[in-house]
Amino acid sequence: MKLPIYMDYHATTPVDPRVFAAMAPYFTEKFGNASSRNHSFGWVSEEAVERGRERVAHLINCDPSEIVFTSGATESDNLAIKGAAIGHRDKGNHIVTAATEHKAVIDTCKRLTHEGFDVTFLPVEPDGLIDPQLLADSIRPNTVLISIMGANNEIGVIQPLADIGRLARERGVLFHTDAAQAAGKIPIDVAAMKIDLLSLTAHKIYGPKGTGALYVRKSLPARLVPAMDGGGHERGLRSGTLNVPGIVGLGVACELAGGEMAKETERLTGYREKLKERLLSALDHVYLNGHPSKRLAMNLNLSFGYLEGEALLMSLRDVALSSGSACSTATAEPSHVLRALGLGEALARGSLRFGMGRFTTEEEVDYVAEKVIEQVKRLRASSPLYELATSGAGFDSDAWKHPAQV
Ligand SMILES: Cc1ncc(COP(=O)(O)O)c(C=O)c1O
Numbered sequence: 450m451k452l453p454i455y456m457d458y459h460a461t462t463p464v465d466p467r468v469f470a471a472m473a474p475y476f477t478e479k480f481g482n483a484s485s486r487n488h489s490f491g492w493v494s495e496e497a498v499e500r501g502r503e504r505v506a507h508l509i510n511c512d513p514s515e516i517v518f519t520s521g522a523t524e525s526d527n528l529a530i531k532g533a534a535i536g537h538r539d540k541g542n543h544i545v546t547a548a549t550e551h552k553a554v555i556d557t558c559k560r561l562t563h564e565g566f567d568v569t570f571l572p573v574e575p576d577g578l579i580d581p582q583l584l585a586d587s588i589r590p591n592t593v594l595i596s597i598m599g600a601n602n603e604i605g606v607i608q609p610l611a612d613i614g615r616l617a618r619e620r621g622v623l624f625h626t627d628a629a630q631a632a633g634k635i636p637i638d639v640a641a642m643k644i645d646l647l648s649l650t651a652h653k654i655y656g657p658k659g660t661g662a663l664y665v666r667k668s669l670p671a672r673l674v675p676a677m678d679g680g681g682h683e684r685g686l687r688s689g690t691l692n693v694p695g696i697v698g699l700g701v702a703c704e705l706a707g708g709e710m711a712k713e714t715e716r717l718t719g720y721r722e723k724l725k726e727r728l729l730s731a732l733d734h735v736y737l738n739g740h741p742s743k744r745l746a747m748n749l750n751l752s753f754g755y756l757e758g759e760a761l762l763m764s765l766r767d768v769a770l771s772s773g774s775a776c777s778t779a780t781a782e783p784s785h786v787l788r789a790l791g792l793g794e795a796l797a798r799g800s801l802r803f804g805m806g807r808f809t810t811e812e813e814v815d816y817v818a819e820k821v822i823e824q825v826k827r828l829r830a831s832s833p834l835y836e837l838a839t840s841g842a843g844f845d846s847d848a849w850k851h852p853a854q855v
Contacts, residue, residue, distance in 0.1 A: 453767040454813045458653075458747055458806030459602050459630060460771060464698065465655035465807065471701040472657065475694035483691045484682065494693045501700030505662050508703040509628075509647060510638040512667065517683045518696055521661035522629035524676070525648030526553040526596075528663055528687065529625045532673030533594050533646060534561055537623065539671070541591025545622075547571045547579055547598070548789040549606075554596050554627050555785075575791050575852040576740040577606035585616055594623045599631025599647075603773060603786040603802055604739030605748025607635060614643030623669065629653055629661075633706030634714070634745055639664055651695065655807060656702030660695030663687075709807075717746035717805050720814045724803060725749055727818040732825050733839070736851040738773075738787060738800060749803040752787070752796040754849045755835035756828055761801060764824040768817050773800035791852035 455463075464472075475497060483498045485491025502513040519525045534544060546558050548570045558568045569587045573579055579597060588595075595617050600607045610626060617624035625646035628637060632647075633654035639647055650661035665673060665686065679688025729735055734754030750773070753761065758772030773784035783797035792800075803817070829835040838849070 450810070450812050450816060453769055454817060455769045455806075456809065456813070456817060457769045457771050457802075457804050458809075459605075459802065459804040461652045461658065462655045462806055463808065464657055465702065465705060467705060468656055468698045468701045472694040472698040475697050479693075481693075483693055484680070494691075497693055497697050498691055501696040504700035504704045505649070506664075508633060508637070508707045509649075509664060510640050511664050514684075515664055515667055517663045517665055517686045518691060518699075519661045519663055519687055520659050520692075521652070522551075522627060522648045522650035523553040524687075525650070525661050525663035526551070526625075526627050527557050528673065528676045529646040529648055529665075530554065530557045530594065530596055531561065531676060532686070533623050533625065533669070534566055535564070535674040536669075536671045537593045541589075541593045542566045543569070543589050543592040544594045544596065545569045545571060545584065545587050545592060546596045547573060547608075549573050549577060549601055549604075549786045550596070550598055551602055551627055551629065553629075554598065558596070573789050576743075577601060577604050577738075577786075577790055578740055578743065579608055579613075581609065581612055581616065584613065585620075588616075588620050588622060592620070592622050594625060596625040596627065599626050599628040599637065600635065600745050600748075601739070601786060602630050603784055604750045604790070605630070605745035606739045607631065607743050607745065610637070610644065611642045617645075618643045630745065633703060633710065634747065636710070639666070645669060651699040651702050654702045654706045657695050657698040660692055660699045662699065713807065714746045717809070720805055720809060720811065721746060721749050721803075723811075724814050724818055725751075728821060731822045734835075734849070736796070736853055738790060738792070747805045749805075750800060751803075752792060752800040752851060753825055754796065754799060754851075755832050755838055756799045756825060758799050758801055760828060761799075761821070761824060764828065765820055768820055770817075771802045771804070773797050773802065793848050793850065795848045796851055 481490030481494040483494040502516045506513040623645045627648045629650045632649035645666045647664040652658040675686050677688050736752045738750040773787045787797035
C-alpha cells in the first residue's frame with residue numbers, strides 16, 4: 450500500500466490511464482482545430498469531438514446534438530441558470546433551488562437577484578433530502594426554473610430527480626440539475642427523468658480538469674442566452690475553440706463510468722459500510738450526516754463530537770480527506786450543507802468527508818479506519834470537554850447535539 454492515501458474523490462479524481470491514453474494523440478499529432486473545415490487536421494478533430502459528444506449523450510440518454518461542451522460544471526451551471534432564466538424572462542422571474550446546492554448554483558442564483566430575479570432557497574430535511582411537497586408549494590405562476598442537484602458533494606445525498614422532473618414538467622417549469630457528482634455514479638436518464646438542463650464535469654469521473662458539458666433539451670420554450678459570445682461554436686451557446694483532448698477525455702471517461710457503474714457501486718458500498726461500522730463501533734459521539742442509503746456509494750460523512758475537524762485532519766498526515774469546516778477554498782466558515790441539515794456550528798466543524806473511488810482498495814479503507822480511530826482517541830484524551838461529557842457528571846452541551854439524536 451502506497452502512502453499518502455487519497456480519499457477525497459469528491460474534490461477531484463486522477464485521470465484514468467485509459468482516458469489519458471485516448472487523449473494523448475490529440476495534444477500532438479492530431480492537433481487540428483475542430484472548426485477547420487478545409488483540411489484533414491480539422492476533420493480528424495471534428496470527428497473526435499463528435500465521438501465524445503455521442504459518448505456523453507449515451508451516459509445520460511439524450512441526443513448528441515443536445516450536448517454543449519464547456520470548461521466544467523461551474524460554467525455549465527452558470528450557462529444553464531443564467532441562460533435559461535434570462536432567456537425565459539418573459540414567463541417570469543422566480544427560481545427555486547435548495548440550501549445545500551454547490552456554490553456554483555447558489556452564487557449564480559444570488560447573482561440573478563441583482564438582475565431582478567427572486568430566488569427561493571428551499572430548506573432540506575435533516576437527512577439532506579428535499580421535501581417534494583415543499584418544492585411543489587414553492588412553485589408560483591412566475592417560476593421559470595427549478596435547480597436541484599443530483600448528488601451532494603459533501604454528504605453524497607441523492608435527490609429524487611424523477612419526482613422533481615415530473616413535478617416541474619407538470620407545472621411548466623424548467624428543471625436543471627447539477628450532476629457534477631451524480632453523472633457516472635448513478636444511472637441518469639434525462640428523458641425518463643424529465644430533465645431539461647444537466648451539468649456535468651470530467652474531473653469527477655477520472656477525466657481531465659477543465660472540461661465539462663451541459664445537456665440542453667432540444668425543445669425548450671426559448672433559447673438559452675449564451676454566456677460567451679464569439680465564433681458561434683456549440684450552436685452559438687458557447688463560443689471558443691473546442692478543447693479537443695479534453696472532450697476526447699470526457700467522452701472516454703463517460704463510457705468507462707457507465708460501463709463500470711454497477712460493479713463500482715457494489716464494491717464502494719461495501720467499503721463505505723465497513724468504514725462506517727468500524728468507526729461507529731470503536732468511537733462514541735459519532736454521527737452520520739445525510740441519508741443512510743439514498744447517498745452515493747463512495748461517500749461517508751461523519752461528525753465527531755468534541756473534536757475539531759481541522760485538528761483531526763492535521764493529525765492524519767498520510768490520509769487525504771476533507772472536513773466540513775470549509776465549504777470553499779476562500780472561506781473558513783462551517784459548511785453551509787451541514788448547517789442546512791440542522792447541525793450546530795460545533796458539529797459542522799467536527800465533520801470529516803470520506804470520498805472513495807476507482808483506485809481505493811480495501812487495505813486503504815482498513816488503514817484509514819485505524820488511523821482515524823487512533824487519532825480521535827488521542828485528541829479526545831486531551832479534551833476537557835470530552836472528559837466532562839463522558840464522565841457522567843451530567844454535562845450535556847446542546848452545542849454537540851446532532852439533529853439525528855433529537
Ligand atoms: C456539485 C458540484 N457542482 C459543481 C462543481 C464545480 O465543478 P467544476 O470544478 O467542474 O467547475 C463541483 C465540484 O466541486 C461540484 O461538486
